[in-house]
Amino acid sequence: MSSSSSLSPRVAAIWGANGISGTAMIDLLIEQSSNEWNHIICISRRPFQLDINDKRIDFISIDILNSTVDEIVNELEKVNGKMITDIFHYTYIEKSTEDELDQVNKIVLEKALDACVKIAGKTIKSFSLQTGYKYYGVHKTREDLAALPFSENAPRHQGTNFYFTQEDLLEDYVKKHNWRYIITRPATIIGVAKGNFMNFAVTIALYATIQKELGQPLLFPGNLKSWNRISDHSTASNNARFQLWSVLNENIQHEIFNIANGDLVTFRDLWSKIENYFGIPHCEQKLNENEAQLKLAEYMPKHKDVWIRIAQRENLDEKAFDYATWAFADGSLRSPLDRYGNLTKAREFGWTTIVDTFDGYAQCFDRLKKLKVIPS
Incomplete structure (x- = not known):
């Protein structure tokens, strides 16, 4: 995972650290050299679920939805969050209706963005947001489903979709704060997280x-x-490898990628x-x-x-x-x-892995x- 772009140690902030995807990213980051990644800040509502002994990890247990931005910033300050360089966002809250899903998941992303701007706006290099195939209407009706294979530039279906809201929100913030963004859309995720x-x-x-x-x-x-x-399916460990690879690839500036196993x-x-x-x-x-x-x-x-x-x-x-x-x-x-999704774009940028x-x-x-x- 080494990269010429990693000339000075980087600091990761993982939002939704106890979930399937957050767990996979933590597993991957602790495999990396401390010369590349010397601090890993993990944020989740539940107490830390992983049995890991790595001095680079700091864990923040906080209910993002019911906390103010200042309260979140205060917790980040305790673990030297002002040095964050790269953000990986996996937070997701399940709700029964599309409108509720849209509102609540916009709030948790917006608070993460606001907190990051407040504490580390000038040091942040990249923001990696994971959405998914629900962007293509897989959870809706046949009429809402995008054409196969799903392409990153597929037209949006009518009506509400919380991933539309999240992706638009991130794009707005990045323009204001001069960060890079990478959005990944995995298929059905295969992975395990305790609890x-x-x-x-x-x-x-x-x-x-x-x-x-x-x-x-x-x-x-x-x-x-x-x-x-x-x-197609998206194994969580492979998603994490792609996300880390794309963050370290300076040729990737503001891009959206499908990510799946490739079979x-x-x-x-x-x-x-x-x-x-x-x-x-x-x-x-x-x-x-x-x-x-x-x-x-x-x-x-x-x-x-x-x-x-x-x-x-x-x-x-x-x-x-x-x-x-x-x-x-x-x-x-x-x-x-x-x-199933089209992986041509990821391949064109140099991602060749098949799982x-x-x-x-x-x-x-x-x-x-x-x-x-x-x-x-």
């Missing part, structure tokens, strides 16, 4: 653990169309690999064209007693079951529409074992 289970890979791991215990097949919780749907997959291809990983015998899936053969939101709560039995026997985190978002997984498997998507899932499952979320 954060709004994640398809985690949900499938818990489902597979229970099916293995019951001696039952791993029925696909979707339909024939979603089984065959072509999509196109179907659940038809992935499913047997997931069965093999968990040691569950392969079964032929008898799928309906449109109706899901299994709904996790209905099926899993009926088997909570099985989870409690496994967790107590294996000394696992019992709360994982309550935090898992079965309906979120069902929703992500309901869409029959292909969804095997199932390897990303396997890394997640391995980490869940270390975190005592699933049996080892």
